[in-house]
Amino acid sequence: MKxxxxxxxxxxxxxxxEFVGGTPERLERLPGWTMSLDERQTDDSGEESGSELKPPPLQWKDREQIRVMLARLQAQKAIANWSCGLHVHVSLEPWGKEAILQLIEAALRYQEAVKQxxxxxxxxxxxxPPVTRELxxxxxSDPxxxxxxxxxxxxxxxxxxNLAAWFWNKTVExxxxxxxxxxxxVINTVEFCLRFVAAIGTGRKLPCDPQAMASELGAPISGYPRPLPAPRWYRERMWLEEAFVPVLAPLASSLVQGGEILHIRPDAxxxxxxxxxxxxKPHPYRLQLPSTGWDATRLRSNDHSIV
Known part of the structure; x- marks a missing residue:
């Protein structure tokens, strides 16, 4: 890439x-802003809640729109809990598809520092999950x-x-x-991501120490969203899920060709x-275990309470 x-x-x-609570279907939105009502998060009781709010493509000068929409969410008593993330898409239009290889290499070098x-x-x-050399x-060999x-x-x-985002909307996520x-x-996070992508696009080499990287970029060294611990019941669910995955993986691949398990949840x-x-594409099934082995029932994929 040049x-x-x-x-x-x-x-x-x-x-x-991403957020929980509030009444997302009734939120007044600025022009171009969208609410993904099928993107639900998990509240502290384990119920699906909230949604995912997204703006139209913005530039830094438009950032006041973010303040307005966050205030409207807060007025509805929405919050961001341990199940929520903040994902920033940065346009690769100045560089085009040729930027992907350089950004993969940058991810291999800097992703641990960005995470920290x-x-x-x-x-x-x-x-x-991390970008790997295998990727x-x-x-x-297959771009x-x-x-x-x-x-x-x-x-x-x-x-x-996430460089696959290039194929969806010409961004890196x-x-x-x-x-x-x-x-x-939120805006500190956006600023860091913008400065980071711009620096990689110019071919700059950055420190691998997190604070030194931020300082070199001129980005905030602190002031990012704090980590919140998940409740014990959620961690136990994930431990159980990880134990079930190798057991159910052969069944999953027989039910859906080339399929991989997205998640496993207990049900009455x-x-x-x-x-x-x-x-x-998600394919939900309800499994039961009679004495003869697993019985699998295909469920409606548009039932968001199960996917």
């Missing part, structure tokens, strides 16, 4: 704001979206520095930040298992 000097304040960006700077909660790491080699997706567990196919509805924390009528196919 290095291109770009003012980070001129890069377009988006931010996915943004203080990613241990309970959220399953949603932002780099796979993309070098497609599929090559950029994490394979197998953790359950998310989108890496912490940085997923490491914890959730927040605090304007300063059995065990709910959601399997992602090769294209990322």
């Amino acid at each position: 290095p291109i000097q770009t003012d980070w304040q001129h890069l377009r960006f988006g931010v996915e704001i 700077l943004l203080q990613t909660s241990a309970d959220r790491l399953i949603y932002c 780099l080699e796979r993309y070098q 497609t979206e599929a090559a950029l997706c994490h394979k197998g567990r953790p359950q998310s196919h989108r890496c912490g520095i 940085i997923r490491y930040a914890n959730g927040s509805l605090d304007y300063n924390e 009528d059995g065990i709910l298992v959601v399997i992602e196919d090769a294209k990322g």
Whole structure:
């Protein structure tokens, strides 16, 4: 990729704001802002709650829109809890697809520092697996979206520095930040991501120490969303899920060709298992274990209470 000097304040960006509580279907939105009502989070009782709020493509000069929308969420008593994340998309339009290889290499070098700077909660790491050298080699031989997706567990196919986003909206997505509805924390995260991508696009070499990296970039050294511990019941659910995955993986691949388990949940009528196919489409099943082995019942994929 040819290095291109770009003012980070001129890069377009988006931010996915996850929250619980509130009444998202009734939130008054600024023009172009959208609410993904099918993107639900988990409240402290284990119930699905909240949603994910997203702006249209913005520039730094438009950031006041974020303050307005966060205030409206807070007025509805919405909060960001331990289940929420803050995902920043930064446009790669100045560089084009040629930026992907350089950003993969940058991820291999800096992703640990980015994770430490943004203080990613241990309970959220399953949603932002690392970029690997295997992914780099796979993309070098097959420069497609599929090559950029994490394979197998953790359950998310989108890496912490997610280059597959190029094929969706010409961006790179940085997923490491914890959730927040605090304007300063959100905007500090956006600023870091913009400065980081702009620096990689110019070919700069950065320190691998988190604070030194932020200082070199001119980004905030602190003031990012704090990690919040998940409740004990959630951690126990995840321990149980991890124990079930190797047991149910052969069944999942027989039910959905090329399928991988997205998540496993206990249910009054059995065990709910959601399997992602090769294209990322979820296929929910309810499993029961009679004496003869597993019985699997296909469920409606549009029932968001189970996916």
